[in-house]
Amino acid sequence: MNSRRSFIKRSGLMVAASTLPLNLNCFMFLKQKQKLGVALVGLGNYSTGQLGPALLETQNCELKGIVTGSPEKIPVWQKKYGIKDANVYNYQNMHTIADNDEIDVVYIVLPVSLHAEYAIKAANAGKHVWCEKPMAKTSTECRQIIQACEKNKVKLSIGYRMQHEANTQTIMKWAHSQPFGKILNLEAAAGFxxxxxxxxxxxxxxxxxxxxxxxxxxxxxxxxxxxxxxVAVSATQSTSRPEMFREVDETTIFDLEFPGGVMAKCHTSFGENLNNLDIKCEKGWYYLRPFQSYSGVKGEASDGTILSPFGKNQQAVQMDNDALAILNKEPVRVPGEDGLRDIIILEKIYESAAQGGKRMKL
Structure with missing residues (x-):
């Protein structure tokens, strides 16, 4: 009898709730989070100097956990961000994050060679995955990350913060609207x-x-x-400091060929200060200088248009956008397929450089 009364009572509540306005009904029963809990995996320079502070500014997500192999960093992070003991993990027990409802997203901020291993662990734990760029060391690893996220029905976003920056967004829109006519060629360079x-x-x-x-x-x-x-790439690599760069490239110069004869001359280096994106079109030009700094990205166009600095924390905007995509069940701005495509091209760049700049089809 008691169980029957309980059932009738519950049924009555459900019927009553169904007559409430939709937003109140959702508020009462769905209890959707207003902010997502984020755990940072790896507490190196980027997490310490950029992501951690940015998470103090975000509106749609907040720092709830850390994963680190450096015990001495734990009290520092706990004091600054109020992280519970229960939300502190190491690389050996990270899989148990699956049992923590306070953490919704795991952000992989590790050396490139470790991205795949820990992104897959995060996905298998049922957490959404944010993976810092570059996505992984190989295209095979990129595909493995994508497959793990799809299998576990979690979202995957790659940390290309520039695609969330306002002036970069304008450049991306102009690529489609072509206000200065067809793009003829471009130059892009990044280095320090x-x-x-x-x-x-x-x-x-x-x-x-x-x-x-x-x-x-x-x-x-x-x-x-x-x-x-x-559709094709050619590249050369060099070093002016062989005593330092015994294993890896100090400088890479690569040309990208696009459909319609559009060419991109690209340059990157650990030995030169480089930071520009210049686009030439049939009826004008525009640029961003700097184009990939943490702040102060600005530019100009041939018609006098000034692209003034954004003025917001890029990493905070990036993480808020990605959190909103999860909350609203919408596509993320930079999905895994975007990161995969870069690594496919990157592999061809290394292959071309190894063969003296040979043109490689994509």
Whole structure:
């Protein structure tokens, strides 16, 4: 009798709820999170200097957990971000994050060679995956990440922050609308004159080298600034400091051929300060200089249009956009397929350089 009364009571509540306005009904019963909990995997320079602080500014997500192999970093992060003991993980027990309802997203911020392993672990734990660029060391690993996310029905987004930046968004729109006529060619370059480079970025097996680290900026920019995919590539690699760059490239120069004869001349280096994206069209030109800095991205067009600095934290905007895509069940701005495409091209760049700049079809 008691169970029957309980059933009738519950049924009555459900009927009553169904007559409520939709938004109140959802509020009462769906209890959808207003903010997603994020766990950072890897507490190196980028997490410490950029992502952690950015998560203090986000509206749609917040830092809830950390995964680290450095115990001495734990109290520092807990004090600054109020992270619970229960939300602190190491690389051996990271899989148990599956049991933590406070964490919705796992952001992989590790050396490139570790991206696939831990992105797949995150997906298998049922968490949405944000993976820093470049997506992985090989195209095979990229595909494995995509497959793991699809299998576990979680979203995958690659950390190309520039595609979330306002002036870059304008460049991407112009690629389609072509306000200055057909794009003829472009130049893109990203690099810095490094003296104290993070050690793993000098190791081939870990995905080091200028092309992996900085080269994906001009590579990705050439694709989004033309809204096309290259059909061939040729490349050369060099070093002026062989004592430092024993295993990886210090400088890579590569040309991308696009349909219709559009050419992109790209340059990346650990030995030069480079930061420009210049597009020439039939009826004018436009540029961003700098085009991939953490702040101050700005530009100009031949008609006098000024692209003033965005003025917002790029990483915060990126993570908020990706969180909204999850909350609203919408496509992410930079899916895994975008990251995969860059690595397919990157592999051909290395292949071309190894063969003295031979033209490689894509």
């Amino acid at each position: 004159n490094g003296r104290n480079i993070v050690p793993w970025k000098l190791k081939k097996e870990m995905g080091g080298g200028a092309m992996y680290d900085m080269g994906v900026y001009p590579l990705n920019a050439a694709r989004y600034a033309t809204a096309m995919e290259p």
